[in-house]
Amino acid sequence: MTIGIVGLGLIGGSLGLDLRSLGYRVVGASRKQDTCDRAVAIGAVDAAMTGLDLMRQAEVIFICTPLATMESTVLELIPHISSDTVLTDVGSVKGWVMQAVAPHWPNFVGGHPMAGKAENGIEAAQLGLFKGCAYVLTPNDQTPPAAVQQVEALVRPLQSRIYHCHPDEHDRAVAWISHLPAMISGSLVAACGSETDTSVLKLAQELASTGFRDTSRVGGGNPELGLMMARYNSESLVRSLHAYRDQLDKVIAQIEQADWAGLESRLQQNHNTRPDFVKCHQLGCG
Amino acid sequence: MTIGIVGLGLIGGSLGLDLRSLGYRVVGASRKQDTCDRAVAIGAVDAAMTGLDLMRQAEVIFICTPLATMESTVLELIPHISSDTVLTDVGSVKGWVMQAVAPHWPNFVGGHPMAGKAENGIEAAQLGLFKGCAYVLTPNDQTPPAAVQQVEALVRPLQSRIYHCHPDEHDRAVAWISHLPAMISGSLVAACGSETDTSVLKLAQELASTGFRDTSRVGGGNPELGLMMARYNSESLVRSLHAYRDQLDKVIAQIEQADWAGLESRLQQNHNTRPDFVKCHQLGCG
Numbered sequence: 001m002t003i004g005i006v007g008l009g010l011i012g013g014s015l016g017l018d019l020r021s022l023g024y025r026v027v028g029a030s031r032k033q034d035t036c037d038r039a040v041a042i043g044a045v046d047a048a049m050t051g052l053d054l055m056r057q058a059e060v061i062f063i064c065t066p067l068a069t070m071e072s073t074v075l076e077l078i079p080h081i082s083s084d085t086v087l088t089d090v091g092s093v094k095g096w097v098m099q100a101v102a103p104h105w106p107n108f109v110g111g112h113p114m115a116g117k118a119e120n121g122i123e124a125a126q127l128g129l130f131k132g133c134a135y136v137l138t139p140n141d142q143t144p145p146a147a148v149q150q151v152e153a154l155v156r157p158l159q160s161r162i163y164h165c166h167p168d169e170h171d172r173a174v175a176w177i178s179h180l181p182a183m184i185s186g187s188l189v190a191a192c193g194s195e196t197d198t199s200v201l202k203l204a205q206e207l208a209s210t211g212f213r214d215t216s217r218v219g220g221g222n223p224e225l226g227l228m229m230a231r232y233n234s235e236s237l238v239r240s241l242h243a244y245r246d247q248l249d250k251v252i253a254q255i256e257q258a259d260w261a262g263l264e265s266r267l268q269q270n271h272n273t274r275p276d277f278v279k280c281h282q283l284g285c286g
Numbered sequence: 287m288t289i290g291i292v293g294l295g296l297i298g299g300s301l302g303l304d305l306r307s308l309g310y311r312v313v314g315a316s317r318k319q320d321t322c323d324r325a326v327a328i329g330a331v332d333a334a335m336t337g338l339d340l341m342r343q344a345e346v347i348f349i350c351t352p353l354a355t356m357e358s359t360v361l362e363l364i365p366h367i368s369s370d371t372v373l374t375d376v377g378s379v380k381g382w383v384m385q386a387v388a389p390h391w392p393n394f395v396g397g398h399p400m401a402g403k404a405e406n407g408i409e410a411a412q413l414g415l416f417k418g419c420a421y422v423l424t425p426n427d428q429t430p431p432a433a434v435q436q437v438e439a440l441v442r443p444l445q446s447r448i449y450h451c452h453p454d455e456h457d458r459a460v461a462w463i464s465h466l467p468a469m470i471s472g473s474l475v476a477a478c479g480s481e482t483d484t485s486v487l488k489l490a491q492e493l494a495s496t497g498f499r500d501t502s503r504v505g506g507g508n509p510e511l512g513l514m515m516a517r518y519n520s521e522s523l524v525r526s527l528h529a530y531r532d533q534l535d536k537v538i539a540q541i542e543q544a545d546w547a548g549l550e551s552r553l554q555q556n557h558n559t560r561p562d563f564v565k566c567h568q569l570g571c572g
Binding site: 172207217250275277 | 458500534540557
């Protein structure tokens with residue numbers, strides 16, 4: 001069986017490494033010849049080219065391009081493939097994909113492998129990247145169950161934890177645990193940088209340690225990724241941001257009113273609740 | 287030379303381990319006999335008791351009790367010590383200490399070793415805890431320079447990075463990089479927990495990964511520590527919280543107004559600014 005991968009970055013390259021190690025033939029496509037050459041060199045694909053001609057050989061094709069170019073990629077792909085080819089994507093927002101991209105192709109399965117690392121691009125691709133990580137599939141009423149099963153059969157041996165859910169549920173959940181953290185973490189960096197007393201600012205920069213480092217990490221990440229979350233998942237993200245602001249306002253009021261009993265019970269509640277979101281099976285997944 | 291340590295928790299115990307390894311005799315005091323016994327057993331002190339009698343032997347005494355009991359500890363200590371004894375504390379807020387505690391003793395030097403770990407108490411004490419971490423001394427106009435020099439001479443061999451600054455500058459700086467992160471991180475946990483759709487909440491808990499884990503870590507920490515930051519550094523913390531809220535409001539407005547160019551430049555700015563606060567010498571310090 002031949003698998004296609006369009007977009008040979010971290011996710012596409014890592015999928016290729018895993019699928020080839022499972023015995024599949026993998027063909028790739030990238031806009032840049034250099035990326036095609038690197039993907040072949042590291043063993044992420046058996047063959048790759050800048051056009052989409054190789055994709056006619058593939059039974060299942062993973063679309064691993066950024067959300068912004070996903071629709072045009074699928075439209076460009078359609079003349080090259082037969083009607084029984086299954087397309088699946090790896091985008092981190094699913095409502096928009098299912099509305100804007102999926103209708104172009106009946107055999108389209110929305111997917112989101114929740115793996116990542118600080119580095120991007122084909123050079124960062126690694127075998128086993130998806131092991132232990134969540135892989136969410138988001139079929140809707142139009143998605144053929146056979147296509148979902150075919151993608152799931154390919155993905156299961158990657159040893160990821162497979163979830164099925166509605167695209168909107170996915171987007172609301174990732175707004176809470178991925179897109180909201182990026183925005184509030186970034187606002188920490190912006191707020192600290194707004195200090196106008198330069199001696200306090202310099203001292204803060206010297207004294208910042210693990211607490212600041214961890215809290216600010218996702219906020220200091222790739223600006224393009226952050227922009228994409230906001231742009232393609234704006235409704236759920238705005239909803240989460242307003243709920244967050246309500247909680248922040250309550251903390252500010254408790255401190256301003258010296259309501260220490262109220263603040264203590266809030267901090268205790270946070271301490272008790274956090275472990276529900278932080279489970280050992282997730283360590284290492286991006 | 288004999289050093290005293292009042293309060294044998296993580297910081298007091300670790301100071302004892304380091305100072306004994308440097309050849310000093312260390313005497314300790316704790317409210318609990320069991321803690322005194324453990325401190326002797328792990329080699330953090332040469333001797334320890336629940337009363338303050340041993341402290342008359344010490345030339346320099348580190349007050350390592352929580353901020354809430356620091357003033358009463360110093361008042362209790364005074365009848366036991368001679369006028370040339372130097373007292374120094376390890377509290378994480380310095381304006382309040384210099385206003386409420388320091389005036390009781392002329393030879394008082396405010397200090398803040400910025401080390402820590404997830405575990406607390408004497409069992410968590412470790413040799414070399416302060417290595418590479420910041421150790422801030424906050425003398426004011428009344429602090430005798432000789433006392434500052436004496437504390438600095440003891441602390442320098444711990445291989446921490448020593449800073450001198452005004453107590454208020456310290457408090458404003460730690461509000462930015464330590465106390466603000468705790469509050470905004472806790473509000474993330476509270477906001478996610480406020481989701482009323484149980485299937486979205488459960489999915490969020492399943493999908494939460496390293497991004498959520500890091501951003502929420504300090505907010506899910508020890509509630510007593512969080513309360514203490516808010517209580518003893520409320521003025522600087524409220525100031526930082528309002529500046530933070532302004533930044534958050536700007537992000538929300540940019541997303542609501544689909545101002546993607548503005549949002550992208552904001553995210554790029556955060557990406558560029560964060561490294562000023564995250565330096566390699568600080569890795570491993572709490």
